Structures are given as structure tokens and as C-alpha cells.
Amino acid sequence: MNRNLLLYSLGILFLFTQCSPTPEQESLSIVIDRGFQRATEQALLMAKELENREGELPRSTHPDGSLSTSDYEWWCSGFFPGQLWYLYENHPTTELKKYAELYTGRVENVKHLTNTHDIGFMLYCSYGNGYRITQNPDYVEVLTTGANSLITRYDPAIGAIRSWDWNKEVWQYAVIIDNMMNLELLTWTSRITGDETYEQIAHTHALKTLEHHYRPDYSCYHVISYDTISGLPHAKQTHQGYADESAWARGQAWGLYGYTMMFRETHNPVYLEQARQIAGFLLHHPNMPEDKVPYWDFDDPDIPNVPRDASAAAIMASALIELSQLDPSGKEYLAFAEQQIRSLSSPAYLAEKGENNYFTIMHCTGHLPGNSEVDVPLSYADYYYVEALLRMKELRSRSE
Ligand code: GLY
Numbered sequence: 001m002n003r004n005l006l007l008y009s010l011g012i013l014f015l016f017t018q019c020s021p022t023p024e025q026e027s028l029s030i031v032i033d034r035g036f037q038r039a040t041e042q043a044l045l046m047a048k049e050l051e052n053r054e055g056e057l058p059r060s061t062h063p064d065g066s067l068s069t070s071d072y073e074w075w076c077s078g079f080f081p082g083q084l085w086y087l088y089e090n091h092p093t094t095e096l097k098k099y100a101e102l103y104t105g106r107v108e109n110v111k112h113l114t115n116t117h118d119i120g121f122m123l124y125c126s127y128g129n130g131y132r133i134t135q136n137p138d139y140v141e142v143l144t145t146g147a148n149s150l151i152t153r154y155d156p157a158i159g160a161i162r163s164w165d166w167n168k169e170v171w172q173y174a175v176i177i178d179n180m181m182n183l184e185l186l187t188w189t190s191r192i193t194g195d196e197t198y199e200q201i202a203h204t205h206a207l208k209t210l211e212h213h214y215r216p217d218y219s220c221y222h223v224i225s226y227d228t229i230s231g232l233p234h235a236k237q238t239h240q241g242y243a244d245e246s247a248w249a250r251g252q253a254w255g256l257y258g259y260t261m262m263f264r265e266t267h268n269p270v271y272l273e274q275a276r277q278i279a280g281f282l283l284h285h286p287n288m289p290e291d292k293v294p295y296w297d298f299d300d301p302d303i304p305n306v307p308r309d310a311s312a313a314a315i316m317a318s319a320l321i322e323l324s325q326l327d328p329s330g331k332e333y334l335a336f337a338e339q340q341i342r343s344l345s346s347p348a349y350l351a352e353k354g355e356n357n358y359f360t361i362m363h364c365t366g367h368l369p370g371n372s373e374v375d376v377p378l379s380y381a382d383y384y385y386v387e388a389l390l391r392m393k394e395l396r397s398r399s400e
Contacts, residue, residue, distance in 0.1 A: 035345040035389045039360045040087050046358035047099040055106055061376045067357040072107045075118035079383040082125030086386045089133050104130050111145040117163040119150040120182025147189035147198055154201050158231045159208045171225035177213050177251045180258025187265040206262050210274055218277040219247040220255050240367050246299035249312040252282055257319035275323055283336050291343040296365035307374055310349050311364040311381035313340045318388035344385055361385050
């Protein structure tokens with residue numbers, strides 16, 4: 001090749017690399033619009049699929065690949081109605097509202113449950129969003145009744161809400177990190193009723209969890225069981241993770257979201273500091289993949305040949321967008337959340353229309369040690385993905 005031809009070829013190559021769009025260069029608004037469009041298409045297909053199947057709510061897929069559903073008592077029952085409310089908020093249509101109301105009504109009986117701590121997930125995502133968006137006064141009774149059911153599980157001698165009642169031969173009083181997510185129902189109930197009891201319980205629970213669930217590196221255990229006499233931990237375990245001492249990805253995401261939310265709700269700086277430290281653990285973890293969608297457990301020795309948990313990425317992204325607004329040094333958080341949204345909105349994780357049993361996000365892990373829900377869609381991945389899209393979109397429209 002003569003010298004001129006070489007220079008010409010290099011010039012063309014340079015222009016090509018400068019001008020051709022890579023996925024990273026796609027505008028974020030296009031990414032967000034694509035995510036909303038797909039999530040809406042899929043949610044409407046799902047809503048129609050289950051419309052005449054009385055009481056059923058989407059859950060995941062069975063091992064044979066078919067859709068799995070649950071009734072209102074499964075901890076995930078509120079996510080699909082909540083997702084429909086977010087989609088309605090983004091693009092209010094009578095069809096989305098009709099389905100949001102229909103599926104919200106399917107979880108009403110949760111308000112009487114006293115055998116689970118998941119009432120916050122189930123009711124605040126569904127009725128809580130419904131009330132925030134429509135101010136439907138009928139929803140208040142469901143939420144406050146549910147909050148009263150939830151606080152029956154609080155033991156002041158321990159200072160925490162009991163999560164699980166099973167496995168009592170091992171756990172005297174099991175509290176899981178996921179329980180942080182149920183506290184928003186309580187802070188909301190204090191605001192609407194003027195009764196501080198609920199928020200005080202949330203506060204005590206969050207402080208107790210901060211003290212005993214977290215390790216010096218700000219990763220957390222999944223389950224702490226408290227001795228019912230001393231109120232101190234007698235067992236520290238990671239039931240849904242690789243090992244008791246490992247960092248189960250979704251548990252870390254629940255903690256990040258939970259402490260960020262508690263700072264927003266209470267303005268207590270202890271919670272902001274905790275959220276910042278958890279974010280530090282996650283964002284700089286050597287086993288965080290390049291696309292920022294975590295492996296199911298940060299300490300699985302078979303990484304990178306292990307399943308991802310896209311639900312953990314969705315929860316993290318939503319939490320980080322909020323944290324970026326609460327912490328003045330939050331730019332890094334927003335940039336990380338943007339990378340997660342871009343990954344989740346790419347063909348690697350975003351389902352094609354009509355595929356994935358009408359869920360939006362692929363490649364989540366529910367309970368790997370239990371050989372349950374591995375590399376599947378999960379209703380909570382879709383819920384927190386749409387929440388993250390909405391938070392990012394609102395943030396961008398505020399700064400325009
Ligand atoms: N135990 C709730 C979860 O799997 O995150």
C-alpha cells in the first residue's frame with residue numbers, strides 16, 4: 001500500500017470511528033422511550049392474559065418455560081399492579097388505569113395478613129402508588145389497615161419487625177435485609193394519620209438492621225436471627241446467597257434502596273451515610289461486571305460463569321438515581337444508574353414484544369440455592385426497572 005493510500009484509509013477509519021454510533025452513544029431519551037414502550041406493550045399483554053383468571057398475578061416462569069402466577073399472598077403480588085400505575089403515570093390512558101385498578105384490587109386482602117413482613121412490598125407498591133397518583137380515598141383504608149397488620153410483627157424488646165416465622169428450630173426471631181423495603185408503608189402511614197408510632201417502629205428497625213446486618217466492608221448478611229431474651233443476634237446467615245459470609249446481590253440492593261429511602265423519609269444523616277457506604281461497596285466491587293448487571297452473588301467462586309440477577313440491577317439503578325439527588329457528591333451514582341438502565345434496555349436483558357411470558361426484563365435470579373427461579377423474568381425486576389426509567393426521566397425533565 002502506498003503512503004497516500006495508507007493515510008487515506010486511516011482517515012476513513014478515523015471518520016468512521018468518530019461518526020458511527022455505538023450503543024453507549026445512543027441518546028438516553030431514546031433508551032428510556034424504548035424501555036417504556038416495551039414495558040407498556042408487555043404489561044398490557046400480561047394484563048389481558050390474566051384478566052379473566054380470577055385473583056392471579058404474574059410471578060415468573062416455571063421450569064418448563066410457562067408463565068407462573070400467584071395469588072395475593074405471595075410476597076410479589078403488588079409489583080404488577082404497581083408497575084401498571086407507573087406506566088399509567090408515564091402515559092395516562094384509560095386502558096392502563098383500568099388494568100392498574102383491576103390488579104390493585106386483587107391484592108386488597110393483603111391488608112389482613114399478619115403472618116408476613118412483606119406487606120409493604122405488596123401494598124405500598126400497588127395501593128401506595130395508586131393513592132399517590134389518583135388520591136382515591138378508598139385506598140387509604142387498605143394501606144393503613146395493612147400498616148396495622150405489619151406492626152403486629154414488631155417486638156419492642158428486640159426493636160425489629162419479625163420477617164419470617166418458619167425454620168424456628170434454627171431462627172428464634174428472623175429479620176432479613178429485604179425487610180427494609182417494608183418500612184416506607186410505615187413512614188407514609190405516620191404522615192397520613194399523624195400518629196408517629198409507625199415511623200418510630202420503622203426508625204428502630206432500620207437502626208437495629210444497620211447495627212447487626214452490616215459487615216465492616218458495608219456488605220450485609222441476609223438473615224439475622226435475634227435471641228428473644230437478650231435481643232442480640234444468635235445467628236448471621238445468607239439464606240438466598242452463596243454462603244453465609246458472601247454478598248448476595250439482591251440483598252445488597254435492598255439495603256441500598258432501603259437506607260436511601262429512609263434518609264428521604266426521615267432526613268436522618270445516619271441513613272445517608274449508610275447508603276453512601278453501601279453504594280461504595282457495590283460500585284467499586286471487583287466482581288461487578290462491565291455492563292453493571294450483578295452476578296447473583298458477588299462471591300460465587302465460579303464467576304463469570306454464573307447467572308446474573310437483573311432484578312438487583314433494576315433495584316440498584318432506581319436507588320442510585322434517588323441517592324444522586326440526596327447526596328451532593330452524587331454524580332457517580334447517576335452515571336452508574338445510567339449504565340444499568342442502558343444495559344437493561346439493550347437486547348441482552350430487554351425482552352422482545354410478546355416474548356418472555358410478557359415480562360419485560362430477562363435474566364434474573366430468585367433463589368439459586370433453593371434451585372428456584374434461576375435465569376428467569378421476575379415481576380419485581382420489571383417494577384423497579386420501570387421505576388428507574390420514571391425517576392431518570394423526571395430528573396432529566398427537571399434539569400432541562
Ligand atoms: N426474599 C425476597 C427476595 O428474594 O428478594
